[in-house]
Amino acid sequence: xxLTGAQILLESLKKEGVDVLFGYPGGxxxxxxxxxxxxxxxxxxxxxxxxxxxxxxDGYARATGKVGVALVTSGPGxxxxxxxLATAYCDSIPLVVITGQVATGLIGNDAFQEVxxxxxxxxxxxxxxxxxxxxxxxxxxxxxxxxxxTGRPGPVLIDLPKDVQLAKTEFKWSDDAVSMRxxxxxxxxxxxxxxxxxxxxxxxxxxxxxxxxxxILSNASEVLTQFAQETRCPVxxxxxxxxxxxxxxxxxxxxxxxHGTYTANMSLNNADLIICVGGxxxxxxxxxxxxxxxxxxVVHIDIDPTTIRKNVKVDVPVVADCRLALEGMLDxxxxxxxxxxxENRHKSWLETLHTWQTEQPLSWQAKGRYLKxxxxxxxxxxxxxxxxxxxxxxxxxxxxxxxxxxxxxxxxFLTSGGLGTMGYGLPAAMGAQVxxxxxxxxxxAGDGSIxxxxxEMATIxxxxxxxxxxxxxxxxxxxxxxxxxxxxxxxxSSTSMRGQPDFVKLAEAYGAEGYRITDEADLEPMLRKALxxxxxxxxxxLIEPEEDVYPMVPxxxxxxxxxxx
Amino acid sequence: MxxxxxxxxxxSVLVENEPGVLSRVVGLFSGRGYNIYSLNVAxxxxxxxxxxxxxxxxxxQILEQIMKQLHKxxxxxxxxxxSDIPAVEREMMFxxxxxxxxxxxxxxxxxxxxxxxxxxxxxxxxxxxxxxDHEKLDAIVGLLxxxxxxxxxxxxxxxxxxxxxxx
Numbered sequence: 001x002x003l004t005g006a007q008i009l010l011e012s013l014k015k016e017g018v019d020v021l022f023g024y025p026g027g028x029x030x031x032x033x034x035x036x037x038x039x040x041x042x043x044x045x046x047x048x049x050x051x052x053x054x055x056x057x058d059g060y061a062r063a064t065g066k067v068g069v070a071l072v073t074s075g076p077g078x079x080x081x082x083x084x085l086a087t088a089y090c091d092s093i094p095l096v097v098i099t100g101q102v103a104t105g106l107i108g109n110d111a112f113q114e115v116x117x118x119x120x121x122x123x124x125x126x127x128x129x130x131x132x133x134x135x136x137x138x139x140x141x142x143x144x145x146x147x148x149x150t151g152r153p154g155p156v157l158i159d160l161p162k163d164v165q166l167a168k169t170e171f172k173w174s175d176d177a178v179s180m181r182x183x184x185x186x187x188x189x190x191x192x193x194x195x196x197x198x199x200x201x202x203x204x205x206x207x208x209x210x211x212x213x214x215x216i217l218s219n220a221s222e223v224l225t226q227f228a229q230e231t232r233c234p235v236x237x238x239x240x241x242x243x244x245x246x247x248x249x250x251x252x253x254x255x256x257x258x259h260g261t262y263t264a265n266m267s268l269n270n271a272d273l274i275i276c277v278g279g280x281x282x283x284x285x286x287x288x289x290x291x292x293x294x295x296x297x298v299v300h301i302d303i304d305p306t307t308i309r310k311n312v313k314v315d316v317p318v319v320a321d322c323r324l325a326l327e328g329m330l331d332x333x334x335x336x337x338x339x340x341x342x343e344n345r346h347k348s349w350l351e352t353l354h355t356w357q358t359e360q361p362l363s364w365q366a367k368g369r370y371l372k373x374x375x376x377x378x379x380x381x382x383x384x385x386x387x388x389x390x391x392x393x394x395x396x397x398x399x400x401x402x403x404x405x406x407x408x409x410x411x412x413f414l415t416s417g418g419l420g421t422m423g424y425g426l427p428a429a430m431g432a433q434v435x436x437x438x439x440x441x442x443x444x445a446g447d448g449s450i451x452x453x454x455x456e457m458a459t460i461x462x463x464x465x466x467x468x469x470x471x472x473x474x475x476x477x478x479x480x481x482x483x484x485x486x487x488x489x490x491x492x493s494s495t496s497m498r499g500q501p502d503f504v505k506l507a508e509a510y511g512a513e514g515y516r517i518t519d520e521a522d523l524e525p526m527l528r529k530a531l532x533x534x535x536x537x538x539x540x541x542l543i544e545p546e547e548d549v550y551p552m553v554p555x556x557x558x559x560x561x562x563x564x565x
Numbered sequence: 566m567x568x569x570x571x572x573x574x575x576x577s578v579l580v581e582n583e584p585g586v587l588s589r590v591v592g593l594f595s596g597r598g599y600n601i602y603s604l605n606v607a608x609x610x611x612x613x614x615x616x617x618x619x620x621x622x623x624x625x626q627i628l629e630q631i632m633k634q635l636h637k638x639x640x641x642x643x644x645x646x647x648s649d650i651p652a653v654e655r656e657m658m659f660x661x662x663x664x665x666x667x668x669x670x671x672x673x674x675x676x677x678x679x680x681x682x683x684x685x686x687x688x689x690x691x692x693x694x695x696x697x698d699h700e701k702l703d704a705i706v707g708l709l710x711x712x713x714x715x716x717x718x719x720x721x722x723x724x725x726x727x728x729x730x731x732x
Contacts, residue, residue, distance in 0.1 A: 180639075
């Protein structure tokens with residue numbers, strides 16, 4: 001039977017196992033929306049802004065490991081999606097985003113709501129397609145999902161002109177594995193390289209495992225934890241890696257980088273071996289490159305060869321899927337290196353690290369009349385017992401969440417790491433809540449960031465999603481203000497956010513619950529009340545206005561030049 | 566030439582001939598701050614594929630990144646760099662030179678020495694076609710400069726691995 005392009009798209013999405021879409025209709029995609037009502041198995045969530053749709057699909061993908069799908073119209077729909085695409089691209093999140101496009105005959109004519117979507121999105125997608133022939137549509141969709149979820153994952157965009165949505169052809173679908181001549185990601189590690197990595201570990205007296213987002217993407221948390229425990233090798237994480245290693249472990253050092261823990265940063269600076277798994281040595285991680293990890297040999301495991309030797313000299317490169325590489329190393333450990341006395345090997349190194357942890361723990365000064373954001377996050381951690389999915393916005397709120405929530409499980413921390421997109425958290429939390437309706441999902445936000453996609457409260461309320469928003473409200477764009485305080489002589493240029501709305505009333509206006517917490521006495525009971533509500537809620541916590549995030553490695557400084565509390 | 570000759574690299578890139586593939590490759594260079602000295606694109610032997618020859622300058626670390634980043638582009642099939650591979654490299658060039666009076670004879674002698682061809686003549690100008698590696702073409706341009714060059718069109722290098730001489 002012949003189907004239209006719109007029908008083929010929706011049939012193909014079903015074949016790919018999609019059951020959730022986030023989107024926003026418009027003229028160039030109306031034909032797909034028309035069909036959508038006849039596909040009740042595809043649950044569509046109508047967002048309030050296309051950026052929200054892509055972030056929601058992204059949050060859904062991070063929380064589940066599945067490919068997230070978003071559907072938007074041409075022109076402004078596509079340009080609004082760009083920030084979401086770039087966010088997902090930086091953090092290697094698998095998405096398929098479908099954009100409507102003007103009819104093929106109008107392309108290039110500056111038609112109404114026309115933009116060169118594939119041109120605009122080329123640098124912020126893993127791949128993109130402009131579909132000009134309906135007979136190729138189902139194959140393109142198969143390829144798009146395949147490219148999005150394999151290798152180093154990423155967003156793929158399909159631009160679908162209106163006439164192609166209406167054109168008819170026989171629907172053909174192959175269940176065979178997709179095979180592309182020019183795209184063959186390598187998963188299997190080279191055995192010799194794994195042996196070299198194990199030899200390096202055997203020779204090391206002060207090793208550190210530096211785990212990044214690749215550990216989560218490749219579902220390698222369990223094997224990483226096993227490997228670390230059996231070798232007694234301490235573990236630090238990048239922002240993107242948080243959750244891949246239990247913070248309750250005695251081998252846990254904390255987050256590294258600009259706002260990393262003293263111990264994690266000092267461990268890199270003093271290590272004689274760094275085993276980086278699924279990280280990319282971003283400038284926020286390394287600080288000043290020329291002084292980064294001066295004593296360390298580097299083993300770098302990553303599925304993307306371009307990340308290796310991009311910023312940091314690597315002694316043992318391993319281009320492979322992180323899980324397969326770690327499994328290979330664990331096999332070697334148990335077969336060929338079992339006789340090594342791993343239990344005592346790094347004993348004095350671990351003692352040094354524990355001394356640092358005791359001497360320089362994450363801390364804050366409890367003074368003044370305002371609540372301290374670090375304390376608020378700690379209390380949130382206690383109340384939830386870690387059994388929640390935490391999304392964040394970007395800035396101080398994100399760093400306090402990363403530092404003080406103590407993540408224990410992968411896919412429970414959703415944050416825009418690479419691009420640093422304010423406005424990410426609320427729609428991402430919404431996407432995660434759609435995937436896990438019964439889980440507690442909390443967006444830790446700042447009073448600045450939350451307003452960048454606050455409109456998604458309407459989507460949340462409309463769909464009865466019990467997302468909780470915890471605003472750490474300091475009436476500043478806090479992170480920028482902190483830089484101005486520390487490095488720009490207190491010149492608070494355009495960072496004061498006086499004139500904020502009343503977030504409690506705003507919550508109520510959206511049909512959600514609103515809470516305001518100003519005192520320690522209210523903190524725990526009110527948080528408990530809000531979190532146990534079956535409804536969405538905004539919890540506005542007034543915090544110390546000029547609280548800073550510490551430790552802090554100033555931009556361009558070395559990791560051991562941390563500013564401490 | 567300003568750049569260091571040892572940092573010059575000729576890359577041969579085989580790509581799927583799909584719309585936008587050129588901008589994917591060129592966008593990679595501009596987006597990451599690599600430079601393209603010359604670029605040549607045309608259909609390759611196999612239908613549906615195109616062959617790009619890119620001349621670029623950069624140290625070994627940059628070259629390694631360029632190669633890896635090119636490989637990473639979904640529509641790129643193969644990337645070869647010719648520094649350590651025996652290969653022939655040629656480029657074609659048209660040069661339009663001002664040629665009046667006594668100068669004409671001297672220009673024609675220069676053309677002869679370099680085995681160039683005259684492909685167009687007017688009372689005041691001569692257009693020359695030259696083929697060679699980039700160093701030869703640079704030398705020709707250098708010699709013709711004093712006559713007054715009106716216009717130059719160069720194709721950019723193309724390159725091919727040499728056949729094995731013996732078994």
